[in-house]
Amino acid sequence: MNALVTGVLGSAHLALIAVLLPAAATKARDPRRFASDIAGYRLLPTRLTTPAALLLIAAELAASALLTLPATRRTGALLAGLLFAAFLTAMATVSYRGLRTPCGCFGGSDAVGPRTLLRTGLLLALAAAATAGGAAPFTAAQLLYAPLLLAAALLPPLLVRPAPPPPPGPRPGDRFTVADPAQPRPRPTLYALVSPGCGLCSAMLPAFAAASARLDVVLVSAAHPDDVHAYLDDHDIHLPHLTDPHVFDANAIPWPPYAVLTGPGATVLAAGGTSSPEQLALLLDQAPAPH
Template identity: 65%
Template sequence: MIEPASAVSGSAYLALIAVLLYAVVGKARDVRAFAAAIGGYRLLPGRLTVPAAYLVIAAEVAAAGLLAAPPARRWGAVLAGLLFAAFLTGMASVLSRGLRVACGCFGGDADAVSPRTLLRTGLLLVLAVLAAVAGGTGFSPAHLLFAPLLLAAALLPPALIRSSAPPAPGPRPGDRFVLSAPPAGHPVLYALISPSCGLCSAMLPAFAAAASRMDVVLVGAASEEEVRAYLDGHGVDLPLVIDPGVFEANDIPWPPYAVLTGRDGVVLAAGGAADPVRLTELIDLATDRITG
């Protein structure tokens, strides 16, 4: 007969598999949104957020798969524990810097990094330790009873802590766009780009086409020589402003990003501009505010 303590620790792998697969589904549904959440932590360069998102998803799938196989279960628990430890470190860093960003725990979700997400991740780390200690124990019907209880023990206490949704990163309508160049004195679309951003290269034609509707100014944080060589390589000839602090000053975690301002440099609309449809929506929103 299985000892109760052994049955509890031996059930941890089932609870972990459920959490990991739920997280994978949420992240894989919108990898770009998850990458944006990673960018909000400001621990990685913008060009690495998408590869990091795919790496995390792959690691979570691998951990779930290893946990499902008794001979490899301890390795799956160790991998899951390393993931949770990394998430804890990132969250602690965010809280210590006073940032207000989306957790990204289950994708590009609206749950802000907070003591709540810190506690939840810490309890999941405890589950990983239990699974590692239990190792490749054989399956028992008792596991089906104790696994939901372990899940409840890990997820319910954090749910009792109130948490609010984080504001979307970047400037909001009514804010003043912080830029080294003076306000243009008329409506402008500022397109924030980077030579290391693959999406920026895909969006350059859309930014150039937008110049038929309003003035467009490209903004980069890299050296002027690097950015101009990048634009020349793509055949783009638009006004350029170099401002190394533009992303930090405006709480913008990743390019490509569009900021549309009015005559006095006040933001009319702003947001990620990773596809032409989204850019058109932002321009239409700003136009409505100008004419309204």
């Protein structure tokens, strides 16, 4: 029995690597999206979401590297355990506050809920097993035990009903609700939702400004008007803007940066997150051609 337990614990680091390395690689391919997922947790100031995303990706890669060497395996397992504990705590706060947001776990769209909580808890237990296994020498049996441990961590959550998806935001044909005294606007209008201090929003301001050569662009924020004025002045952006503290809840929009393209009568033509110029370009492609 002791040999079996030792073999199982000694193989846990292989299962952890199989989780952490693909997860980090997926996030590294699109760190902006991962930063947007972190913003959805509403735990950090938006200006810190991009640094936090890069730090977490680096930590997952570091844990994977440390787990490969017997001399540093326990350190890697402890780092992995800290990561999973932090993820689990953040998800628990989201569930407690009744928020609906993507978990950002593996680059997918799973919303935070019972399934993601169970999966993260099992991965935390896997990290604890790897810590207990320490620098166990390699044996051929580990190649059998590691897939079984991986299955034990990832398969049971699939039996749990997933959480409802995050708010979809306005859909084509809906009416966009915003405190705009100029509505209805005669031309297609892009409402760009931003927030002072949001790193992704700041990066997108030049793209929103460039879009104003093609159609009307109005910046919208839920922040205090004085904060918005100072924010735009700091970035030398001169676009029409308005503040509406209810714009996100009224339109089921999760977080900025987000854009809503409207036509006559404030009818939504297209809408979606715009955390990159490429996403904005795809959305603008749905604007009617000028007459």
